[in-house]
Amino acid sequence: MYRVLITDPLSDQGIKPLIEADDIEVDQRLGLTEAELIRIIPEYDALLVRSQTKVTAAVIEAADKLKVIGRAGVGVDNIDLLAATRKGIVVVNAPDGNTISTAEHTFAMLMALARHIPQACAALKAGTWDRKAYVGVELAGKTLGIVGLGRIGSEVAKRAKAFHMRVVAYDPYLTEERAAKLGVEMADLDTVIAQADFLTVHTPLTKETRHLIGREAFRKMKDGVRILNCARGGIIDEAALYEAIQAGKVAGAALDVFEEEPPKNNPLVDLPQVIVTPHLGASTVEAQENVALDVCAEVLHILRGEPFKNA
Numbered sequence: 001m002y003r004v005l006i007t008d009p010l011s012d013q014g015i016k017p018l019i020e021a022d023d024i025e026v027d028q029r030l031g032l033t034e035a036e037l038i039r040i041i042p043e044y045d046a047l048l049v050r051s052q053t054k055v056t057a058a059v060i061e062a063a064d065k066l067k068v069i070g071r072a073g074v075g076v077d078n079i080d081l082l083a084a085t086r087k088g089i090v091v092v093n094a095p096d097g098n099t100i101s102t103a104e105h106t107f108a109m110l111m112a113l114a115r116h117i118p119q120a121c122a123a124l125k126a127g128t129w130d131r132k133a134y135v136g137v138e139l140a141g142k143t144l145g146i147v148g149l150g151r152i153g154s155e156v157a158k159r160a161k162a163f164h165m166r167v168v169a170y171d172p173y174l175t176e177e178r179a180a181k182l183g184v185e186m187a188d189l190d191t192v193i194a195q196a197d198f199l200t201v202h203t204p205l206t207k208e209t210r211h212l213i214g215r216e217a218f219r220k221m222k223d224g225v226r227i228l229n230c231a232r233g234g235i236i237d238e239a240a241l242y243e244a245i246q247a248g249k250v251a252g253a254a255l256d257v258f259e260e261e262p263p264k265n266n267p268l269v270d271l272p273q274v275i276v277t278p279h280l281g282a283s284t285v286e287a288q289e290n291v292a293l294d295v296c297a298e299v300l301h302i303l304r305g306e307p308f309k310n311a
């Protein structure tokens with residue numbers, strides 16, 4: 001029997017293949033502290049997480065028989081990959097199961113930002129009928145700057161084109177050919193930043209992308225630019241964004257992710273120009289089922305010594 005530990009909420013439908021497998025015993029233990037995880041991890045062959053569980057070097061060090069860590073989602077920045085590699089533990093993710101949901105959430109945020117929908121909704125529910133305070137902007141004819149034109153960035157681009165936006169993107173690892181197919185102009189980062197009316201980031205969080213959008217970048221932007229981050233907290237420097245909004249340089253921002261989650265005493269959350277969601281990009285029934293199914297299939301293959309897709 002292989003023992004699998006699940007420490008974040010995963011779709012019941014998605015983990016069915018694991019639950020029903022004859023050679024697998026599944027334990028679901030949500031909300032563990034690092035110390036609790038370190039204490040119990042030696043009993044398990046596989047660990048399944050979303051983004052809440054931090055799979056630190058100390059957890060990995062204590063994992064005596066762990067063969068695989070499965071991430072039901074895209075970003076693996078909550079897993080110490082170096083420590084896992086050193087211990088010969090395979091890390092697998094679900095790279096495309098939540099692409100559409102996250103692109104749709106990004107677009108929902110973009111429209112809500114353009115038309116002040118959350119603020120107007122809150123005001124009206126509080127008894128204020130104010131049409132002047134919430135005059136928005138059209139998307140048609142505006143330029144959307146995309147940093148990171150991978151799976152999600154590409155789907156956001158397609159939706160923006162359908163809304164008659166011009167799309168200009170920066171992605172040093174993407175071919176001009178792929179961008180041309182999407183009807184997207186490729187440019188260097190400075191050009192994208194300077195031309196964008198709306199700027200959205202869709203890169204992984206790496207050493208290279210941490211604070212990629214910082215004070216220097218905000219200085220180069222158009223006055224009244226609107227900023228979106230539905231990728232990872234930390235790609236945009238939150239302190240620099242706060243200053244740029246306070247200075248009137250940035251008209252508004254839509255944030256699904258934060259440098260610290262949940263955000264604690266984060267002044268951005270309190271600004272009226274900022275709309276926020278609690279890391280909901282992939283939170284749809286469909287995406288959660290997809291990513292859980294995908295990662296469970298990979299974990300089963302790895303435990304059984306069968307070929308698997310990604311590592």
Ligand code: NAD
Nearest residue numbers: 074075148149150151152171173202203204230231281282
């Ligand atoms: P992806 O790997 O398909 O795309 C990422 C793109 O970023 C790639 O094309 C890559 O070439 C590009 N890139 C890498 N470094 C770059 C740099 N320095 N500058 C510009 N581009 C760079 O990934 P994806 O599935 O599109 O996911 C994108 C991000 O969204 C990840 O951070 C992921 O964790 C996050 N995400 C968030 C949610 C959410 O709930 N909010 C859901 C899913 C994914």
Ligand code: MLT
Nearest residue numbers: 050051072073074075282
């Ligand atoms: C991801 O990287 O896939 C996202 O963080 C979605 C999630 O797991 O909530």
